[in-house]
Amino acid sequence: MAQESAFEKQWVDERDKNNLEGVLEQFNLPPAAIAFVRRNKRIIQVVLVVLAVAVIAWALYDSYREKRIARAESGLTLALEATGEERLSALQRLSEEFGGTSGARWAEVEQAHQLVKLERYEEAYQRYLLILAQLDADDQLRPLIVYGLAQVSELRGELEQARLHYREL
Secondary structure: OOOOOOOOOOOOOHHHHOOOOOHHHHOOOOHHHHHHHHHOHHHHHHHHHHHHHHHHHHHHHHHHHHHHHHHHHHHHHHHHHOOHHHHHHHHHHHHHHOOOOHHHHHHHHHHHHHHHHOOOHHHHHHHHHHHHHHOOOOOOOHHHHHHHHHHHHHHHOOHHHHHHHHHHO
16 A cells, blocks of 8 residues: 555556647647647747846836936935035036936926026026926926026026016916
8 A cells, every 4th residue: 555656647558658638738729729839839938038038127127217216306305405516516416327317307407596596697597598408398397497597587687588588488
């Protein structure tokens, strides 16, 4: 009794042991589908591997992007706590390090605002123009930048230019 096992097929003919059905037959697939899978086995494997690699790469990139956005936002919060020239340099570092994120975009806007507070109107005007050039026509940030351009134009004494910017609003 101890020598017998439920997993050994003692009563199966040796010729039938090599001819066991495959997984595809166990799924009751039609013979045409089974033949197609067997004919294109290598292509199917390659496609599945490429698909798996693409999904993993996408997930890793998404995770990287989320971390980058979170770091940019926390960096913006820290930069806004500083004052004067220190604030300006912190915002500059943030916009350079995290370019392409919303935190970097807001750092650029805050740089322009800070330049106005420091009465560096020409630099502020150029910064606003640079930001405006990067925005789409329907961007929600556009009115704020145009308003900043109008204010800086007014402070620079260019009243006609300021009027044009106010009219654009």
